[in-house]
Amino acid sequence: MMILIVGGSGCGKSAYAEKRIMELSLDGAMRYYLATMQVYGEEGRRKVQRHVELRKNKGMLTIEQTRDVSEALPKMQEGSKVVLLEDLGNLVANEMFGEDGAMTPWEIVADKIVMQLRQMNSSLDHLVIVSNNVFEDGIDYEEGTRDYLRALGMVNAELAGDATQVVEVVAGIPLMVKGKE
Amino acid sequence: MVLWIGGRAQGKLALAMQKWPEAKILDVSETDAKGKEELLRSLEDALKDERLVWxxxxxxxxxxxLLGMEPSEIWEKVASFVDERPDLVVICDEIGNGIVPMEPEERRYREETGRMLCKLAAKADCVERIFCGxxxxxx
Incomplete structure (x- = not known):
């Protein structure tokens, strides 16, 4: 089963996603946390390390995969597994804006991510994906940001089509947009 | 009238084209109307079409x-347009869920769009929010 969880910053989507992944792995499936955020600097590194330890206590193994998300699969063990991916906003940005300043066209970025996640999902027991609602501020951004919004919007909508459940989290409250909890 | 609201890039137009493939799409942002008469004329011209998605x-x-119309005047036109075409589908971005902008005209744009949406929603037979398609x- 694929679950897509979407919300604004600080809405409680991560905590909700963790709760769902714990429930989905009660049968003893291996739990993985797919971290897509690019970490910068020593301070960022320390922060991440703390979170990695916290998740280890919950029996969750962290795989850092800032791009080419399907490459995370061979890093997992055999047997049943559930994955929490956090988050699509970072993944799209990392795929789109290269370190050398080069920009990949938004359609290519969106297609690649959707394809890789579909492929990965077929090898997993459950996939919980956290994504971001950054589409409602009415700002007329410059072209690069507009393309980023298009790519993330497209990935969200495509995965929402596949997902068994789509959940919008508002002030910590999960609202079922698709499917029943 | 049907009102669709949702953030940008949520697949609203794609969904409308799928649902009403025969519909004419009216998009005033694509005209280069220089005055309000020209702007309103492009709306009135579209009224003739069979199935219309705005x-x-x-x-x-x-x-x-921007062309200097007062909100009351804009609403008057919109309301008469909607009354004439009960089969109309109106699609609008949610633009009000961000930081309130510093620039007065940007604030006004969000505020007045929001108020207009409330009135449109009150008139509508069906209001749907499009979220992730x-x-x-x-x-």
């Missing part, structure tokens, strides 16, 4: 405000 409603409001009926 896309980017927020950009119409923005343009009308999924319509959620809220009226």
């Amino acid at each position: 896309n980017h409603f927020h950009l119409f409001v923005r343009r009308a405000l 999924i319509p959620v009926r809220i009226k």
